[in-house]
Amino acid sequence: MTMHGFATRAIHAGQDPDPTTGSVIVPIHATSTYAQDGVGGLREGYEYSRTGNPTRTALETCLASLERGKHGRAFSSGMAATDAALRAMCRPGDHVVIPNDAYGGTFRLIDKVLSVWGVEHTPVALSDVDAVRAAIRPTTKVVWVETPTNPLLNIADIASLAQVAHSAGARLVVDNTFASPYLQSPLDLGADVVLHSTTKYIGGHSDVVGGALITSDDELNAQFGFLQNGAGGVPGPFDAYLTLRGLKTLELRMEKHSDNAELVVQALLRHPKVKTVLYPGLPEHPGHEVAAKQMKRFGGMISFTVEGGEQAALDVCSRTKLFTLAESLGGVESLIEHPGRMTHASTAGSLLQVPDDLVRISVGIESGEDLVEDLVTALG
Template sequence: MTDSGRHGFATRAIHAGQDPDPTTGSVIVPIHATSTYAQDGVGGLRGGFEYSRTGNPTRTALEECLAALEGGRHGRAFASGMGATDTALRAMCRPGDHVVIPNDAYGGTFRLIDKVLSQWGVQHTPVALSDPDAVRAAVRPNTRVVWVETPTNPLLNIADIAVLAEIARTAGAKLVVDNTFASPYLQNPLELGADVVLHSTTKYVGGHSDVIGGALVTSDTELDAAFGFLQNGAGAVPGPFDAWLTLRGIKTLEVRMEKHSDNAEKVTEALLRHPRVTRVLYPGLPDHPGHEVAAKQMRRFGGMISFTVEGGEEAALRVCSRTRLFTLAESLGGVESLIEHPGRMTHASTAGSLLQVPADLVRLSVGIESADDLVADLQSALA
């Protein structure tokens, strides 16, 4: 699709990288289920493809679409969000380098940095990214990456991307924004000065809890080349069917995110009124400490909510076990609503660290069911 940057989000989601197939006219990108490609003589590649770990037309369509949605020049798709995370950090860091991370980062990200990359000599400092002065104090001469989640997982804190981009730039570091919670529809970090955007496309981008994937998007050609080298060299690539499923999910991203946000707002209102709920964490609330920044850099506030309940951990566990429409499961961002206990589930790896999450915390991924049904389900579980 020509001039995709001039088109609206929904148009890009449906058309970017997805022109009708030139051979058959198929309006949907084919699943190119092949491992290798015939060459017209040694080095005579048809369309630039030689081996599907290195490149596959279905994957290329996904990568072009993701880049268009984030306003970047280059996109790379991976077999998982953690595959994308590992690639980004290993492309930008060497032994002895330092990374600034959120003090409430996703448990898988923390585990990778604290337990895996530390063996490679990469150092890290957890810090409240909502506090620019704390970030400046955490930066060292060997800092290569400032790693940002906004909203964070699971405490839904907000970081000012433009401010952190300037701090990273001044320090000679790169700003990477994990945009999974917001999705490209609600937030575009590259426009705010970030160097790299990361997604677990498993979540809102795919949107149907049926495919695992990850992505990196940047406008930095040198960084993209480094990502591409590791994508091919380490091989954490998605298969063509995974790429195709993710593309299919992307087509409805705008309408889904609007519904997720609508429902989350109604669920938030109900939780605020419930006597057993002691705190509601949602950036759309006017009294949320990051509300003004979120309103400035996000279209809406998304479908993720966390809350605490009176009675501590046991009460939180009871709530998680008693819902019927909210399914007790890890992950997020699908059309169905999910509930989980971060301390025992997605963030168990942070136990005993500075990133340990509150024991009475419950996290919701609000789906696109009827909002009244979701509210009734939570009220029953909290009764």
């Protein structure tokens, strides 16, 4: 049977009932090794769980289906997936174009780790296609895209950037963590690879750390698989199970996250102590038109700046009761953080340093009216 609907694929892709027991839910295959029928006689291709595990295979199959790709690879964290993607595509002397407001962990990996091995990078405003084209060098192998970006919620035109990258012989990688596969399909827009921190919206419950790479390129998939096995940054079967469990409700959650975010945005816009609200769903957002074209809805992430500078931003973060002061995002519960001191501290003093009066919130799926009241009270 062909599965067209997103929710149908989230619940069934790679997740047929167990042929031995009839278990409706994919079992947690808590094993490190597998019996062989004679030397080299592998059952279903499994020999050792770093190389492959049936629970992980189910997750990878489902992720590939949801991102409309041929191949999925799961990793132990979003950063492990980022590292594998860049090591598969770059060699010493190569060059990467990155967002000028990239996630702090991505920037740290490229600026502090890969640079030691001779991989160079240029930060650029990805919303400016001409600027990206100008930043590309003969040695550019990857254009790395976040859209929306973390934490400034800027929007990149995936289709346009894919054309720019491919015309220069480079590959386009899209970090789709903020949007999730439900709201945005980068491979359909020309991306070569989609990356996720599955810790966030895909897992959705703040109880598991993971990452993923999805592609339709057979050669890249083989390289990702080699690095999974060779470097070993893979999730255990329980992590794969939890992530797969989260995927089943992704559509429902993303709709509620988006509903609540729209309520919160309107409340922030009305508040006298809020200077600017960064949300791609706002018509005045510079990336709104592109976001409306390539996203189903605008998601649950909002950033805003406050009157009174850094101390005022820190005060807001400390006063909320329902919004928990914590890093990460995408869980069912609402979170608030100060990027300059927390998730993006690694960008301090660089071109990617974020404003010190910036607050980032991950809007959960609680009652929207309660979330508005909590923020308004915290703002004073």
